[in-house]
Amino acid sequence: MPAKFKPTEKLRTRGSTKVVTKHYYLKTTPKEELITYINNGQKPKVKQKCLNELARRGLKVNWVEVGVL
Numbered sequence: 001m002p003a004k005f006k007p008t009e010k011l012r013t014r015g016s017t018k019v020v021t022k023h024y025y026l027k028t029t030p031k032e033e034l035i036t037y038i039n040n041g042q043k044p045k046v047k048q049k050c051l052n053e054l055a056r057r058g059l060k061v062n063w064v065e066v067g068v069l
Contacts, residue, residue, distance in 0.1 A: 003049055005029045005037075026053040 006024035013020060026034075026049060034050040038061075041047050054061060 002027055003053070005034075005046070005049070026050070029053070031057070031059070 003026045004024055005026050008024070009022045011020050011022055012018070031054070034054055038047050038050050041050075051061065
C-alpha cells in the first residue's frame with residue numbers, strides 16, 4: 001500500500017446515505033502542501049515521508065537558516 005499523508009476519511013454526501021472514501025496518499029499530494037508541512041509540521045515521521053516523496057519526484061531541498069546573520 002502506498003504511503004499516506006493523512007488518515008483516510010469516510011465522507012457522507014448530503015441528502016443521501018452514500019459514503020465516499022477519501023484517501024490522502026503522498027503521491028497525490030501537491031508539492032506546495034508537502035513543502036509547507038516540512039516547514040510548519042509537528043511530526044518528524046511525516047516530515048521524513050514528505051522529504052522522501054520530494055526526492056522521489058526529483059526535487060532537491062535547500063536548507064536555509066532564517067534570522068542568522
